[in-house]
Amino acid sequence: xxxxxxxxxxxxxxxxxxxxxxxxxxxxxxxxxxxxxxxxxxxxxxxxxxxxxxxxxxxxxxxxxxxxxxxxxxxxxxxxxxxxxxxxxxxxxxxxxxxxxxxxxxxxxxxxxxxxxxxxxxxxxxxxxxxxxxxxxxxxxxxxxxxxxxxxxxxxxxxxxxxxxxxxxxxxxxxxxxxxxxxxxxxxxxxxx
Numbered sequence: 001x002x003x004x005x006x007x008x009x010x011x012x013x014x015x016x017x018x019x020x021x022x023x024x025x026x027x028x029x030x031x032x033x034x035x036x037x038x039x040x041x042x043x044x045x046x047x048x049x050x051x052x053x054x055x056x057x058x059x060x061x062x063x064x065x066x067x068x069x070x071x072x073x074x075x076x077x078x079x080x081x082x083x084x085x086x087x088x089x090x091x092x093x094x095x096x097x098x099x100x101x102x103x104x105x106x107x108x109x110x111x112x113x114x115x116x117x118x119x120x121x122x123x124x125x126x127x128x129x130x131x132x133x134x135x136x137x138x139x140x141x142x143x144x145x146x147x148x149x150x151x152x153x154x155x156x157x158x159x160x161x162x163x164x165x166x167x168x169x170x171x172x173x174x175x176x177x178x179x180x181x182x183x184x185x186x187x188x189x190x191x192x193x
Contacts, residue, residue: 098116
């Protein structure tokens with residue numbers, strides 16, 4: 001069934017399939033898309049910030065939700081391509097993406113990736129962890145997207161609701177990973193626990 005979903009999406013190894021590349025970093029978000037913005041506090045302090053940043057940029061956060069991430073790279077860097085697949089059992093939607101930008105600073109870690117041909121949507125999504133002056137650690141998802149595949153257009157509002165639900169799921173998974181890792185420094189993020 002995975003092959004069926006892949007063939008329905010017309011998967012091809014290409015670059016971003018939308019013109020506003022980098023807009024999740026530079027802003028403003030472009031017109032003509034649906035927007036998503038979700039922010040959640042995931043921890044407190046430098047250890048939580050480092051752990052959250054590592055989980056986000058090594059795909060551990062995505063994997064902790066049950067998503068499959070395939071990439072030759074172990075960390076997000078501009079130009080890295082990856083496939084994120086979501087679904088249950090053999091029925092999975094393949095979402096080819098490319099990392100557009102990254103940030104690795106003392107107070108901000110994360111990346112933005114853009115959709116490639118074959119993704120059910122076209123647009124960009126960013127995943128950023130921020131260490132605030134008060135010591136709180138926040139995770140923010142920002143995205144702009146619109147349907148690229150017929151089944152995404154057919155799904156309309158349901159697809160958007162699922163995108164928002166997935167952003168909330170990412171926040172919960174990251175909060176859990178941070179709590180586990182900060183409490184037990186021996187916990188391994190590489191397996192997406």
